[in-house]
Amino acid sequence: MPRTSPFDGLRFAFGTLTVFPVRVTRWDREAARGGMLCAPLAGLAVGAAAAGLGLVLLVLGAGAPLAAVATVAVPAVLTRGLHLDGLADTADGLGSGKPAEDALRIMKQSDIGPFGVITLVLVLAGQAAALAQSYGTSWTRGACAAVLSATVARLALTLAARAGVPAARPEGLGAAVAGVVPVRAAAAAGLLVALAAAAAGGAWGPYGAVRAVLAVVLALAAAEALLRHCTRRLGGITGDVFGGLAETAATAVLVVVSLG
Template identity: 45%
Template sequence: MTPGRFGDAVRLAVGTLTTVPVPAPRVIDRRVAGAAMALGPIAAVPLAVVAGLVVAGGDALGLPALAVAALALGAVALGSRGLHLDGLADTADGLGASYDRAKALDVMRRGDSGPTGVATLVFTLLVQVGALTGAVAAGHGVVAVVIAVLVGRCTLSMSCARGVPSARPEGLGATVAGSVPVLVAVAAGLLAAVLAGLVLSGPAPGPAWWRGPVAVAAGYAAAAALLTRCVRRLGGITGDVLGAGVEVAVAAALLALAA
């Protein structure tokens, strides 16, 4: 990939996944889109840093663990425009709609949230906040939220790996579906597991090192289960499905680190 195309991929990843202002990519094709999805966790580093600082600051001020967890995850949501949470709600509404594929996709396209989407959103946020509360109370909230936020974005490369179809002929899903080489997607997951283990093996207080790879595996398993369901039910991925995968992966990773 040329430096210009790589720069486009970075701008696409940062501009799509965060509120950090960047110039628009000059070219968006499948190679640029695939690289952007693979760069998802790097683009999300500012979100993870902000969340870690919120946890560290709240802990230093002696704030209740529940409030600290809610503030940290709220900062991540604001820093990503609530994009993934919206995708989670829309995906839940689509999966809960009629078994007619076209109708389910139409429900997801509307953008308003029905009871299924709202309930799924609330339950997922409760799991995330509850798990992070446990990690904060145990003294390792900073590493837990940083790892979980980045693991959630790592799963984007899996959801966009070659062989995964798009549910629609247009939209973000059509642009990124099947755009990431399988070896790149596998390497992203393995690298995430290694780095998570190294972070937890450091001098900072926290769980045993092996909980890092377990958290990565849990996040990937949750996102893969959702991805499989969406491919069978909807015929492939959409931008909403990608966001939903990020949120369920974050929830699963936090649970693994708080258990």
């Protein structure tokens, strides 16, 4: 058994969930557990990069809509579009109405069907519109929304990898991380992110803190609803389902933060 390093989890998280030049040195269950617990940190880095580009464009004179589109594009680039691809594949599989085995086969195909295309268009449009609303209200509010959405999107993966959630296939990322995170550790990660969100939202007063926590809670609830549906329909989670969960949570955060 290789000696455990505290950086194994970080390497796993950044190496599998981003395009940052990090080499994954271990692919065992212990490294996967650490990686899924560190997933929100990978999201924090992605969100910071997205917010940074949005703010740069605003400083250069761009309008809120352009800054929002650029902000939405950054996570897609920094994940090689894997989460968006997973969202589309999950939509095609679930939308097919076929039994689990056939739905999983549809999800594994390289092409994107009508359900996937429609879902991608609506989700990306919703994310950009919500971010434009937040940037239009306050540059810092838009930037915080971008960081929070990316972080919570990866937190949804941490919770989806908790013990008791099975894999739908015996291979792939879903099988590698299914059930690796203890329930208490997943809950602790969720609490830490919620507290950090409250602290950041507190910059806009008590209502800002409450809205930030509400965004986290509602986003995780939406992701949990999708997770349970996929578990019932498909028999468990897959890498594609992880992508769908991440994009669902990210969109929910952006919408909630943009309101009010």
